[in-house]
Amino acid sequence: xxxxxxxxxxxxxxxxxxxxxxxxxxxxxxxxxxxxxxxxxxxxxxxxxxxxxxxxxxxxxxxxxxxxxxxxxxxxxxxxxxxxxxxxxxxxxxxxxxxxxxxxxxxxxxxxxxxxxxxxxxxxxxxx
Amino acid sequence: xxxxxxxxxxxxxxxxxxxxxxxxxxxxxxxxxxxxxxxxxxxxxxxxxxxxxxxxxxxxxxxxxxxxxxxxxxxxxxxxxxxxxxxxxxxxxxxxxxxxxxxxxxxxxxxxxxxxxxxxxxxxxxxxxxxxxxxxxxxxxxxxxxxxxxxxxxxxxxxxxxxxxxxxxxxxxxxxxxxxxxxxxxxxxxxxxxxxxxxxxxxxxxxxxxxxxxxxxxxxxxxxxxxxxxxxxxxxxxxxxxxxxxxxxxxxxxxxxxxxxxxxxxxxxxxxxxxxxxxxxxxxxxxxxxxxxxxxxxxxxxxxxxxxxxxxxxxxxxxxxxxxxxxxxxxxxxxxxxxxxxxxxxxxxxxxxxxxxxxxxxxxxxxxx
Numbered sequence: 001x002x003x004x005x006x007x008x009x010x011x012x013x014x015x016x017x018x019x020x021x022x023x024x025x026x027x028x029x030x031x032x033x034x035x036x037x038x039x040x041x042x043x044x045x046x047x048x049x050x051x052x053x054x055x056x057x058x059x060x061x062x063x064x065x066x067x068x069x070x071x072x073x074x075x076x077x078x079x080x081x082x083x084x085x086x087x088x089x090x091x092x093x094x095x096x097x098x099x100x101x102x103x104x105x106x107x108x109x110x111x112x113x114x115x116x117x118x119x120x121x122x123x124x125x126x127x128x
Numbered sequence: 129x130x131x132x133x134x135x136x137x138x139x140x141x142x143x144x145x146x147x148x149x150x151x152x153x154x155x156x157x158x159x160x161x162x163x164x165x166x167x168x169x170x171x172x173x174x175x176x177x178x179x180x181x182x183x184x185x186x187x188x189x190x191x192x193x194x195x196x197x198x199x200x201x202x203x204x205x206x207x208x209x210x211x212x213x214x215x216x217x218x219x220x221x222x223x224x225x226x227x228x229x230x231x232x233x234x235x236x237x238x239x240x241x242x243x244x245x246x247x248x249x250x251x252x253x254x255x256x257x258x259x260x261x262x263x264x265x266x267x268x269x270x271x272x273x274x275x276x277x278x279x280x281x282x283x284x285x286x287x288x289x290x291x292x293x294x295x296x297x298x299x300x301x302x303x304x305x306x307x308x309x310x311x312x313x314x315x316x317x318x319x320x321x322x323x324x325x326x327x328x329x330x331x332x333x334x335x336x337x338x339x340x341x342x343x344x345x346x347x348x349x350x351x352x353x354x355x356x357x358x359x360x361x362x363x364x365x366x367x368x369x370x371x372x373x374x375x376x377x378x379x380x381x382x383x384x385x386x387x388x389x390x391x392x393x394x395x396x397x398x399x400x401x402x403x404x405x406x407x408x409x410x411x412x413x414x415x416x417x418x419x420x421x422x423x424x425x426x427x428x429x430x431x432x433x434x435x436x437x438x439x440x441x442x443x444x445x446x447x448x449x450x451x452x453x454x455x456x457x458x459x460x461x462x463x464x465x466x467x468x469x470x471x472x473x474x475x476x477x478x479x480x481x482x483x484x485x486x487x488x489x490x491x492x493x494x495x496x497x
């Protein structure tokens with residue numbers, strides 16, 4: 001089990017975003033990696049690409065399954081976590097920390113208001 | 129037995145839930161896909177031992193003076209080659225040569241054959257065999273009388289040997305013995321679906337949990353692990369063992385599936401599908417099962433399109449990461465002219481062509497002892 005940081009916002013598709021200034025760091029939740037199992041492959045967009053709210057951020061694959069990643073926020077990709085290309089298994093160990101996926105320069109910071117709080121997300125996955 | 133969701137359950141269902149397994153609907157059965165991690169479970173089987181509940185598999189008993197003739201007619205392999213206590217892999221085919229199922233035929237006695245068949249095909253197989261049973265052999269749907277536990281891996285025999293007085297080492301690959309395990313009557317077959325040494329143990333359903341527990345006590349010193357369907361699939365793919373619905377279907381013949389070795393055209397009698405197979409043998413096979421490795425970045429998975437020189441040419445039947453080889457591997461159907469090894473192909477991964485190359489199979493062969 002893991003804790004879900006209070007300063008993150010969450011989607012029902014199991015992504016999280018942490019906002020620092022005008023930048024959002026995006027990842028997948030502990031629950032998501034746990035459902036997927038051994039993660040073996042991560043496909044991320046290119047720096048400079050523009051992504052829409054709910055737009056594709058690439059995919060994460062485990063031994064068993066492929067999971068598409070959707071962006072919780074719109075904006076421009078300013079950084080990707082390249083390390084995951086060679087060490088995708090980090091997503092199983094530290095999905096809320098070291099294994100973030102991308103950083104996005106927020107186009108519409110208000111978008112995060114519609115996302116779930118840590119408490120709401122946990123009750124959502126508890127009921128799922 | 130069945131679950132609240134209306135799924136069929138094996139006698140070990142409660143055990144899986146107690147172990148915290150992730151359960152999935154597998155062809156109408158509530159089955160464990162993994163307990164801890166597919167990779168860990170996979171590695172346990174390659175390096176030590178793993179235990180699988182395969183009680184969902186079906187059993188059909190064919191008995192009586194007409195048993196041999198019926199088995200010879202429904203099975204593409206040659207049951208005349210079987211001695212008592214021997215098993216063989218075979219095909220149950222339609223008249224048109226496609227697969228009804230792949231089956232394991234065990235010869236218990238001259239007038240008694242024991243068939244192990246796929247879970248999701250068992251009713252279909254039984255109905256099909258019954259329909260062609262014109263000479264009235266006794267055909268019994270026996271799945272309810274058997275639980276099946278597979279113990280696989282280099283330490284599988286050492287584990288099970290602690291629990292039985294039956295000498296396991298002399299049982300050769302694809303032979304079996306009727307004895308006991310932990311005092312419970314059992315059929316112990318040196319068969320499996322992982323590419324490792326090991327046994328598949330058939331016991332009465334009410335005894336399954338006691339046998340399961342005893343196996344874990346016996347295998348503890350080797351680091352034995354419970355293994356789910358996820359690891360079962362990665363293991364069998366590395367060993368290039370066919371999975372019904374993937375490599376073999378109603379529209380695929382054994383020639384196409386690289387399973388000519390289970391078809392004995394010269395066994396001296398017609399069998400279901402033999403006329404169609406003869407015709408295809410003469411006219412030639414247009415597609416063949418090939419192994420591939422991804423050379424580009426991406427994972428080819430079941431159902432993905434395969435292209436040759438940019439043109440659609442076939443499809444992936446099974447594909448994914450190989451934990452043992454640390455590569456992304458798969459099986460696919462290709463036009464015969466492209467099926468030789470060393471051919472560059474492209475697998476369409478989310479609408480993007482990713483490079484791959486055809487390679488010899490099996491991908492993994494266990495080291496000789």
